[in-house]
Structure formats: structure tokens, C-alpha cells
Amino acid sequence: MNKTYRQGQILKLIRSRRLHTQDELARALRSIGIPATQVTLSRDIRELGLIKTPDGYAEAVPDSAAAPEVEPLVREFVRDVRAAQNLLVLRTPPGHANAVAVALDNAEWPEVTGTIAGDDTILIIAPDAKTAESLRQKFLEMLQ
Amino acid sequence: MNKTYRQGQILKLIRSRRLHTQDELARALRSIGIPATQVTLSRDIRELGLIKTPDGYAEAVPDSAAAPEVEPLVREFVRDVRAAQNLLVLRTPPGHANAVAVALDNAEWPEVTGTIAGDDTILIIAPDAKTAESLRQKFLEMLQ
DNA sequence: TATTATTATTCATTTGACTGAATAAAAATT
DNA sequence: AATTTTTATTCAGTCAAATGAATAATAATA
Structure with a gap:
């Protein structure tokens, strides 16, 4: 499964519902046909610059978002x-x-x-x- | 050696002097510190959409230039x-x-x-x- | 046409990105 | 503080892109 697409779907998912843990996110992804382990999601979350909030994972404010290397x-x-x-x-x-x-x-x-x-x-x-x-x-x- | 950079230097070289064969091109590249075999250059030339003319390799007219996949x-x-x-x-x-x-x-x-x-x-x-x-x-x- | 020069392709190898299992580290909860 | 939950890291395996050697195919030349 393609990495960029998976990351795009992660963004889409966290925008549409509250996902509080990486395991929850993994299940949500699996349900739309994208298998991924917690390890991979940990990396994706860092690369996307997501932050963990009381309302679940969210995108960081633009300036502190993960800058591409x-x-x-x-x-x-x-x-x-x-x-x-x-x-x-x-x-x-x-x-x-x-x-x-x-x-x-x-x-x-x-x-x-x-x-x-x-x-x-x-x-x-x-x-x-x-x-x-x-x-x-x-x-x-x-x-x- | 980096592929995109090598291809950039190929473009630069054929713009500045006449290079008639892939071996000539290989030598020109080697002289600026970029090792590459004829095999690699054959592929680069196709990817860049270069054409062979009586004046050496040249860039194709834009529309027929190699389109990115x-x-x-x-x-x-x-x-x-x-x-x-x-x-x-x-x-x-x-x-x-x-x-x-x-x-x-x-x-x-x-x-x-x-x-x-x-x-x-x-x-x-x-x-x-x-x-x-x-x-x-x-x-x-x-x-x- | 035969020979030589040049270019393209096949196959094998190397290299690096991506991933998961195991587990360490950190955070949350009791 | 101890336990449980959650996340990050290490290490090893997998896979695809990039490359070169050998060689086939094509083009140029004698």
C-alpha cells in the first residue's frame, strides 16, 4: 500500500472523526482497506506533523506543521x-x-x-x- | 552519484558543446566528476527526451520532449x-x-x-x- | 554487402526506502 | 508508586529503483 496515499487518508480520517490512539487509527484505516501497523502510523504521524489533543489526533497549526526535509x-x-x-x-x-x-x-x-x-x-x-x-x-x- | 543531478548536467553539457556519441558524453561527464556508463546514458537520454542530430545530442522541441510518466x-x-x-x-x-x-x-x-x-x-x-x-x-x- | 561504430536491452547486483516484530520509553490510569 | 496503556525506537527483512556487464540490435561507414 502506497505511503503518500495512506498519509492522505490519515489526514482525511482525523478531519472527519476523533481518533484518540494509533491503534484506533490503524483499525479505521484497515476498515477502508489500508493495512498499517502502529509502528508505521507512529512514523506517519511524525511526518505529517500531527499532534495529540484531548479530541484526538489533529493537524498542527501551519507554521509548526512538519516541514518537509x-x-x-x-x-x-x-x-x-x-x-x-x-x-x-x-x-x-x-x-x-x-x-x-x-x-x-x-x-x-x-x-x-x-x-x-x-x-x-x-x-x-x-x-x-x-x-x-x-x-x-x-x-x-x-x-x- | 545522484540521478537527477546527472541528468541536469547532461542537459548543461549538450547545451554548451557538441557531443555526438554516448561515449563522448560519458567522458565529458567523467571529467566533471560524474561517473556513468553508456548504459546509464542511454536511459538518461530517453528519459530526457533527447534526440540525436548531426550536431550531436540535443533537446527535443518542447511538445515532443519526454513527457514525465x-x-x-x-x-x-x-x-x-x-x-x-x-x-x-x-x-x-x-x-x-x-x-x-x-x-x-x-x-x-x-x-x-x-x-x-x-x-x-x-x-x-x-x-x-x-x-x-x-x-x-x-x-x-x-x-x- | 561486410565491417565497424553506436545504441538498446536483458539479466544480475547493489542500494536505499519502507515496513513490521520485538521491545524500550513515555504517558496515563489505578 | 505500581500497573496498564500508548508511543517511539531498534533491528532485520522485503521490495523497488538504479546501475553495470554482457550482448543483441541498429546505424554508419568502408
């Missing part, structure tokens, strides 16, 4: 990294730039003053040229 | 699929909707009249409700 996204989607002055230009396959930029924004690195994403290009504004270059190195290391 | 993207990114009348709503993690929509647009399925993508939501317009429902099934099967 930068490195896996860079490793999967970044085709090229170029520096120009204090700017960095990352290229991705078509349509993927935004996802990488979202992760970068959430990460709130000091080296990243801001980002703008198009369809296959991300512009990263760094504080200065030196930082941009070291940031470039950081990305290249992620790409090995 | 729908199924792997759906499997990796789609969290939920809902139908309403002749419309289908797909949900993805933040930032990934566009990539899936790009693949759907390129696929030019008869069941998909058009798509609109936001940040984490894709609206698919189908010709009619029946088609929308069968399309929903198609997606659910991809997700197993």
Missing part, C-alpha cells in the same frame, strides 16, 4: 545549481521547483534570505556572494 | 482522489500539485479535458461524471 527534495529534484553574486539558481524538472522552494522556505536557513520559484527554476536570494557560494557547496554535497 | 508521480505524490460531478480533485503534499498536473497535461488522456493546479490541489475536468468516476478508479488502482 530539504535534503531528500534536493536529492530527488535538483538538476543544477549556479551562483551569481548573492543569488543562487536551482533548476528542477518541470513542475517541481515549487516543492523544493516550499521546503527551503520552511527550513528558515540563515543563508536563505528568500526564494522565488517558477515552474522549473528556483531563485534563492542569499545575504551576500560568499554565503551564496557556500550554500551552493552545501547543495552540491547533498547531490554528492 | 503519470503513474510514478501519482504514486509518489497523490494523497487523495475525490470526484464531484464531472470534476476530480486530487490532493498532494504542499508544492507538488503542479508537477502531477504537468504530467497529466502532457499525457493527453481523453478522460482529461483539462487541469488546474494550485499548491497542493489539482482540479481535473473530465468530459462527464461517468468518465470522472472511472478516472478516479484508474488513479486508485495506481495507488493500489
